[in-house]
Amino acid sequence: MKQWWRRWTYEVPLAIGDALWEVLVVQLAALLDRLTVRKVIAFIPVVILVLAYYHRIPIPPELVLIGDFLAYIDIFSVLILLGVLSRVTTILFVVxxxxxxxxxxxxNVAAHLPRLDIRHRRQRGAATRPHRAPDRSDDDRAPHGAWAQAAFA
Structure with missing residues (x-):
């Protein structure tokens, strides 16, 4: 009797507690680790369908439409992704x-630069060549010019 009492008062409640801990804590934490937003969104149409077939609660058509939209979210996301990619491709083409x-x-600018001869400019302080004076004629060599000599003679 003592074994029976020990088993039903001590071991069975501990086994039930361990099973509850395993299901409600360990397995729930593992489920929440694997749970993503996409899985939650994919589960919403199932909930809406269950509510729709449960005839005691009337569901408006808008809610059913939202459920259909969420059911086809993969198709919509692929279409949106293709639209974005086509815009990105166009932008890359323009760039x-x-x-x-x-x-x-x-x-073209680099090809025309040597023609402008920008590379061979003189420095600002560089001396320039002396200018050669033009040849002077006999009339120019006179002190006041040929007309002045004729006037004084």
Missing amino acids: KQAAARIATFVG
């Missing part, structure tokens, strides 16, 4: 064209 045009422009 590539702009980069090619800029590279062409820079190449």
Whole structure:
């Protein structure tokens, strides 16, 4: 009798407590670790369908439509993703064209720079060549010019 009493008052409640701990704490924590927002959203239509077939609670059509939308969320997300990717591809194409045009422009400017001869400028303090005086004629060598000599003679 003592064994029976010990078993039903001590071991069975401990076994039930251990089983409850395993289910309500350990397995629930593991489930919550694996639970994602996508899984929650995918489960909402199931809840709506269960409520819809439970005839005692009337469900408005808007709620059923939301349930259908959530059921097809994968299809909508793929369509939205394709739309975004097509825009990204277009933007990348425009950026590539702009980069090619800029590279062409820079190449053209670099090709025209040697023609401007910017590289061989004189320094500011450099001495210049002396200018050669033009040849003077006999008339120019006279002190006041040829007309002045004729006037005084």
